[in-house]
Amino acid sequence: MNFRLKPEAASKFPLLENGNVIEVADHTIFDRLNLKVTFEGRNNRLVIGRDFDVSKALHFHFPSHEGSIIVGDRCYIGSGCIRAGHSCAIQIGNEVTATRDVFMEVVEGQSITVGEDCMLATGVILRASDGHPIFDEGTGDRVNITRSITIAGHVWVGDRATILGGAEIGGGSVIGAAALVKGSIPEKALAVGVPAKTIRTGIVWSRKGLKRVKPGELEHSSGIKGEYAIR
Numbered sequence: 001m002n003f004r005l006k007p008e009a010a011s012k013f014p015l016l017e018n019g020n021v022i023e024v025a026d027h028t029i030f031d032r033l034n035l036k037v038t039f040e041g042r043n044n045r046l047v048i049g050r051d052f053d054v055s056k057a058l059h060f061h062f063p064s065h066e067g068s069i070i071v072g073d074r075c076y077i078g079s080g081c082i083r084a085g086h087s088c089a090i091q092i093g094n095e096v097t098a099t100r101d102v103f104m105e106v107v108e109g110q111s112i113t114v115g116e117d118c119m120l121a122t123g124v125i126l127r128a129s130d131g132h133p134i135f136d137e138g139t140g141d142r143v144n145i146t147r148s149i150t151i152a153g154h155v156w157v158g159d160r161a162t163i164l165g166g167a168e169i170g171g172g173s174v175i176g177a178a179a180l181v182k183g184s185i186p187e188k189a190l191a192v193g194v195p196a197k198t199i200r201t202g203i204v205w206s207r208k209g210l211k212r213v214k215p216g217e218l219e220h221s222s223g224i225k226g227e228y229a230i231r
Contacts, residue, residue, distance in 0.1 A: 018041070022045075023046070024047075026052070035054060040063045043065055047068075048071045049094070051074045056079035057079050062084055067086065067089070069084050070090070077098045080103055081104075085105075086107065089111040090104055091112070093114060095117045098120035103126070112128055114126070118157070125162040126151075127164055148166075149168075151167075152170050152173075153172075155171065158174070158179065161175050161176065163175070165182070168184045168185070173186070175191050176193070176196070179194065180194040182195060
């Protein structure tokens with residue numbers, strides 16, 4: 001069932017077909033923003049916090065049953081698709097931003113967690129599974145087991161980076177453009193490459209954009225002031 005919430009609907013847990021539930025802090029977002037919600041199963045739950053924004057089109061997809069997607073307050077997701085399979089959970093913390101074309105998918109009862117104040121650049125993929133099973137020919141055992149993804153708070157994921165199942169990224173880290181992350185990255189680390197490797201630790205970063213910064217202004221972290229100050 002494709003669903004667009006009407007403004008006259010109750011803002012807290014409006015019950016839909018087959019036990020599916022949507023809870024939004026502001027029910028007008030479905031009129032103001034280009035949002036699509038698809039329920040293909042039963043007892044799924046979508047929660048969207050306060051001050052949510054989208055620039056283009058965003059699709060929340062529940063292809064099975066018992067899925068959960070929770071988006072915190074003051075989040076911005078430019079465009080993309082967020083998919084939670086059977087008995088799966090996606091948790092997006094407060095003040096997370098994603099430029100555009102983000103893709104998140106989790107299946108087989110696993111989870112994706114994105115901590116508060118994370119910044120996902122264009123084309124970032126968070127994929128906890130390979131999409132199709134692979135088996136050992138001799139034993140018949142599954143070799144590509146689906147695993148959860150955990151990203152701690154204040155992590156910057158660069159353009160077109162891919163985060164795979166089993167990834168655990170520590171708080172304050174930066175993942176380089178087009179990197180492929182499957183294992184563990186420590187906190188306050190810079191990781192790049194395929195597969196991603198930590199090349200520096202003890203870093204800090206700021207959301208302050210560089211496009212209007214004059215040469216030499218930010219040679220030191222002390223130059224970051226106000227709302228962009230180093231955490």
